[in-house]
Amino acid sequence: MTIMTLDQIINSLGLTVLTDLKDFKSLTPSYGYTSDLLSCVMSGAKNQGVWVTLQAHNNIVAVAALLELAAVIITEGAMPDETTVAKANEQGITLLSTEKASFYIAGKLWEMGLRDV
Amino acid sequence: MRTYRADLHVHTVLSPCAQIEMIPPLIVREALEFGIQLIAITDHNTTKNIAAVQKAAAGTELVVLPGMELQTREEVHVLCLFDTLEQTQDFQKEVDIALPVIPNRPDYFGEQFVVDETGDFIESEDRLLLTSTKLSLRQAWEKVEQLGGLFIPAHVNRKTFGLLENLGLVPDDFPILTLEISRHITPAKAVVEFPQLKGYPLIQNGDVHGLDEFLGSNEYFLANATTEELRKAIQGKENRSFTYNI
Numbered sequence: 001m002t003i004m005t006l007d008q009i010i011n012s013l014g015l016t017v018l019t020d021l022k023d024f025k026s027l028t029p030s031y032g033y034t035s036d037l038l039s040c041v042m043s044g045a046k047n048q049g050v051w052v053t054l055q056a057h058n059n060i061v062a063v064a065a066l067l068e069l070a071a072v073i074i075t076e077g078a079m080p081d082e083t084t085v086a087k088a089n090e091q092g093i094t095l096l097s098t099e100k101a102s103f104y105i106a107g108k109l110w111e112m113g114l115r116d117v
Numbered sequence: 118m119r120t121y122r123a124d125l126h127v128h129t130v131l132s133p134c135a136q137i138e139m140i141p142p143l144i145v146r147e148a149l150e151f152g153i154q155l156i157a158i159t160d161h162n163t164t165k166n167i168a169a170v171q172k173a174a175a176g177t178e179l180v181v182l183p184g185m186e187l188q189t190r191e192e193v194h195v196l197c198l199f200d201t202l203e204q205t206q207d208f209q210k211e212v213d214i215a216l217p218v219i220p221n222r223p224d225y226f227g228e229q230f231v232v233d234e235t236g237d238f239i240e241s242e243d244r245l246l247l248t249s250t251k252l253s254l255r256q257a258w259e260k261v262e263q264l265g266g267l268f269i270p271a272h273v274n275r276k277t278f279g280l281l282e283n284l285g286l287v288p289d290d291f292p293i294l295t296l297e298i299s300r301h302i303t304p305a306k307a308v309v310e311f312p313q314l315k316g317y318p319l320i321q322n323g324d325v326h327g328l329d330e331f332l333g334s335n336e337y338f339l340a341n342a343t344t345e346e347l348r349k350a351i352q353g354k355e356n357r358s359f360t361y362n363i
Binding site: 036037038039041042055056057058059062063078081083084 | 190191192253254255281282283284285286288289290
């Protein structure tokens with residue numbers, strides 16, 4: 001399995017970090033998951049994974065915290081509001097943003113070697 | 118104070134998914150035959166047929182509240198209920214800005230007819246109504262709250278456009294007055310199946326798309342049929358109350 005850091009993911013995909021900066025080089029996500037239905041994410045995503053979604057609702061933070069996800073990549077330029085970003089910072093969740101669509105991001109992550117699902 | 122048997126989620130022929138029989142005089146007749154005295158007209162992202170239903174109900178025992186079933190950015194359906202047409206028109210302006218312009222395909226989605234109080238055709242709505250607006254749940258709640266309306270997430274347990282399927286949990290970034298459960302479940306079963314619902318007042322409506330779909334599950338004990346009275350009844354304040362009767 002290719003080990004990659006969240007820092008590499010952020011840089012290769014040109015993601016915008018919406019939450020507080022962290023030592024992204026020390027984080028090594030091992031799983032990827034994509035869905036916009038939070039009920040499915042709650043039962044389908046795994047700990048320390050990266051979750052790709054265009055859902056920017058406040059509840060993404062609760063779900064990410066519940067599953068201890070490494071990061072949430074919010075696609076298609078969807079913007080969480082300030083409350084959501086503040087809540088993510090409180091919970092230590094990293095929110096990342098991109099204009100690209102979920103399919104593109106998932107494809108790139110796969111190409112980079114994030115293939116455990 | 119009196120009891121109103123109610124169904125607060127009723128579509129007309131303007132909703133592409135509603136049956137062609139959902140015209141004002143038949144809606145009024147059928148609701149009254151079901152023993153219902155209070156309905157809300159809640160078409161998808163539109164309010165254009167409300168006045169016609171109100172006119173059709175004039176002189177009868179039936180009260181018709183103006184409303185809308187809004188589809189938020191999260192693909193969640195929410196009942197937005199008001200008291201006056203002015204409020205709904207103000208809300209419609211916000212929704213029109215937030216609704217993407219996609220032409221309806223009647224062969225696929227269904228016809229969207231604006232009609233008069235007799236059910237006669239006035240015009241077809243060309244814009245596809247059954248799609249998400251750009252309003253987030255929170256933004257929509259703010260607007261409805263500012264206008265003095267009620268904001269009630271619809272059929273929260275449903276797989277499509279339901280709050281729990283799309284967002285997993287009940288949001289905590291704005292106050293929830295009540296949640297609507299779908300017609301195929303009881304409040305008791307809903308809480309067992311979805312423990313997230315525990316502690317919230319649950320109402321049920323028919324989500325009426327055809328004339329045989331009125332339910333009238335809830336009876337509200339109110340001084341008069343207004344959203345403010347409904348709010349008090351749902352909260353159990355000032356001797357107002359509601360019951361579940363199925």
